[in-house]
Amino acid sequence: MxxxxxxxxxxxxxxxxxxxxxxxxxxxxxxxxxxxxxxxxxxxxxxxxxxxxxxxxxxxxxxxxxxxxxxxxxxxxxxxxxxxxxxxxxxxxxxxxxxxxxxxxxxxxxxxxxxxxxxxxxxxxxxxxxxxxxxxxxxxxxxxxxxxxxxxxxxxxxxxxxxxxxxxxxxxxxxxxxxxxxxxxxxxxxxxxxxxxxxxxxxxxxxxxxxxxxxxxxxxxxxxxxxxxxxxxxxxxxxxxxxxxxxxVQEMVHNPPSLLELSGRTIKSEKVKYSHHDLPGNLLHYLESAHRCVNPKCKGVYFSARVEHVKFVDFCGKYRIPLMQYLCSPQCTAAHPSVQASESDTDDDDSASQKIRKVLLG
CATH class of the missing domain: 3.80.10.10 (Ribonuclease Inhibitor)
Structure with a gap:
């Protein structure tokens, strides 16, 4: 030794x-x-x-x-x-x-x-x-x-x-x-x-x-x-x-949409046709500024009255991290979307999912 x-x-x-x-x-x-x-x-x-x-x-x-x-x-x-x-x-x-x-x-x-x-x-x-x-x-x-x-x-x-x-x-x-x-x-x-x-x-x-x-x-x-x-x-x-x-985790306050926003949402969600002959330029610009609700089951839109929502996403299969996303309504969930998707809209689901992924990873 x-x-x-x-x-x-x-x-x-x-x-x-x-x-x-x-x-x-x-x-x-x-x-x-x-x-x-x-x-x-x-x-x-x-x-x-x-x-x-x-x-x-x-x-x-x-x-x-x-x-x-x-x-x-x-x-x-x-x-x-x-x-x-x-x-x-x-x-x-x-x-x-x-x-x-x-x-x-x-x-x-x-x-x-x-x-x-x-x-x-x-x-x-x-x-x-x-x-x-x-x-x-x-x-x-x-x-x-x-x-x-x-x-x-x-x-x-x-x-x-x-x-x-x-x-x-x-x-x-x-x-x-x-x-x-x-x-x-x-x-x-x-x-x-x-x-x-x-x-x-x-x-x-x-x-x-x-x-x-x-x-x-x-x-x-x-x-x-x-x-x-x-x-x-x-x-x-x-x-x-x-x-x-x-x-x-801060308190999130939802501002109710204005009559202008409600009208714009209806036009976009119902796909009402319009042209520059029907509306003044400022309203045409407003309608073009619509944002798609990130809920893949919802086909609604919002303009300025969005709802901040926290979704906890599985990470590595062991725990969850918070993801900020913007919804069109406080009641908008996967089970109860504010605007129900039609069969013709299913092709758009992937783009919504990619948008969520971009917020999480980008």
Whole structure:
């Protein structure tokens, strides 16, 4: 059996970092211990430890002595007052999980050689003061999960495309107004959390995320979605509190049609013949401005007195998304159309369906 110091990186993928691996002499839990440094009593056995929990203390700077814990696989530094990570952290060549959430870290806190932690698979920097994603993080080729929620991120670097093994990307609670198209190159991504940001649009390259199952977009500024998103085989999609949803749930008021509109509707629906000899130009122009009711079972029209209606359409066979459509009457439904279609009108059904599809996808 190889000693801990001779373990190769190639063997890491077959190792489990479950809680059962760390117990007794190879794990130390010093959370909630009112520490401001790593205690000296740990140093004699530092090389034996694989798991070290220092969360919920008052450690402001990760000391250089962390280098003595050379066989660590899991390190938890969460909920301290840490503002700096020493470069000695980068000597932990077997480290697979690093949690430093809820501290005072920013881009300048990260060692220049942080990208040398090539065994790192899980990194949690949520709840800190990052304005941008340190470029060193994009050099972590084995990273599977990256958590940077509740920071102050304004952008995501295009170099994120290098994290080809990434499965979970959590960026909720930041100040992102967009994400780069390169996110679409993260072929293994299964969960993408972008909620509670300032997103105004999404790149169409998201269609390339064929393994994506969960997409969280709630509490943003999205008024449209890229048409390509319908091809994703999502299990979870969260869109609440975006303009494209909020406008569907606002109170919708129907203005009754005027006598002019009622007359125009009758002329168009009953196919009354008329010409420029019969009507003045302004009425001819008005009649030509009629819009077809999108209900495929209804052959009615409207001019200005339309009814905003929300229809929830099946999406990916797993959930429904709202579709705004305009009907000629509040009572107009597929079961009870305002103007019944005749057999000669059935050829027009396809055009109405295409119109609904265009509103949904375009």
């Amino acid at each position: 190889a000693s801990p110091g001779s373990m190769s990186l190639d063997g890491l993928s077959s190792c489990s970092s479950s809680d059962s691996e760390f117990h007794g002499e190879n794990a130390e839990d010093l959370s909630f211990s009112e520490l401001d440094a790593i205690p000296e009593f740990l140093m004699p056995c530092a090389h034996q430890l694989k798991s070290l929990q220092l969360d919920h203390n008052s450690i402001t700077v990760l000391p250089r002595s962390i280098a003595m814990f050379k066989n660590l696989i899991t390190l938890d530094l969460s909920n301290n007052q840490m503002s700096h990570l020493s470069s000695e952290l980068c000597s932990l060549s077997f480290l697979r999980t690093l949690s430093a959430k809820n501290n005072l870290l920013d881009t300048e806190s990260i060692p220049k050689d942080f990208g040398s932690l090539q065994a790192l698979e899980i990194l949690n920097f949520s709840g800190n003061g990052f304005i941008d994603v340190p470029i060193q993080i994009t050099e972590l080729s084995r990273l599977r999960s990256l958590y940077m929620g509740q920071n102050c991120l304004k952008s995501l670097p295009s170099e994120v495309k290098h994290l080809t093994r990434l499965q979970n990307l959590y960026l909720g609670g930041n100040q992102l107004s967009g994400i780069p198209a390169e996110v679409g190159q993260l072929q293994n991504l299964a969960c993408l959390v972008l909620c509670d940001n300032q997103l105004q649009s999404l790149p169409p390259t998201l269609v390339s995320l064929r393994r994506l199952q969960s997409l969280s977009l709630h509490n943003n500024c999205l008024s449209t979605l890229p048409p390509e998103i319908v091809s994703l085989n999502l299990v979870e999609l969260s869109l609440r509190n975006n303009p494209l949803i909020m406008k569907f």
